[in-house]
Amino acid sequence: xxxxxIGKNVDLSELSKQVELFFIxxxxxxxxEKKPDGFTIEAVTEKILNVQxxxxxxxxxxxxxxxxxxxxxxxxxxxxxxxxxxxxAWALGGGVIVLxxxxxxxxxxxxxxxxxxxxxxxxxxxxxx
Numbered sequence: 424x425x426x427x428x429i430g431k432n433v434d435l436s437e438l439s440k441q442v443e444l445f446f447i448x449x450x451x452x453x454x455x456e457k458k459p460d461g462f463t464i465e466a467v468t469e470k471i472l473n474v475q476x477x478x479x480x481x482x483x484x485x486x487x488x489x490x491x492x493x494x495x496x497x498x499x500x501x502x503x504x505x506x507x508x509x510x511x512a513w514a515l516g517g518g519v520i521v522l523x524x525x526x527x528x529x530x531x532x533x534x535x536x537x538x539x540x541x542x543x544x545x546x547x548x549x550x551x552x
Contacts, residue, residue, distance in 0.1 A: 425490055446478070476495065
């Protein structure tokens, strides 16, 4: 997901540090990198049961006109995301896989909602007249 803010006059370097801190507090390993047009934050979890979550956040633009883009690696469309895939999984006794995938997607959506609430709060705190 991507969101844009106009007329906020936010120090993007400080916002990037705050976003990195959000992930550190959530026990992610992070890497903050300055790019010519902004910042990227890579956040990665430890592998748990051979699953590793990787989230990339890109903050780009100018203090008065910038975007924040959030991308995770787990909500890509897989076979079980399609209607046919779900039907076949249920028919072949793989309904548990579909349920696990759907619960994981729900958790990711909730986490992303928490992220955006945090970003909105930090932008409000960092806005300068």
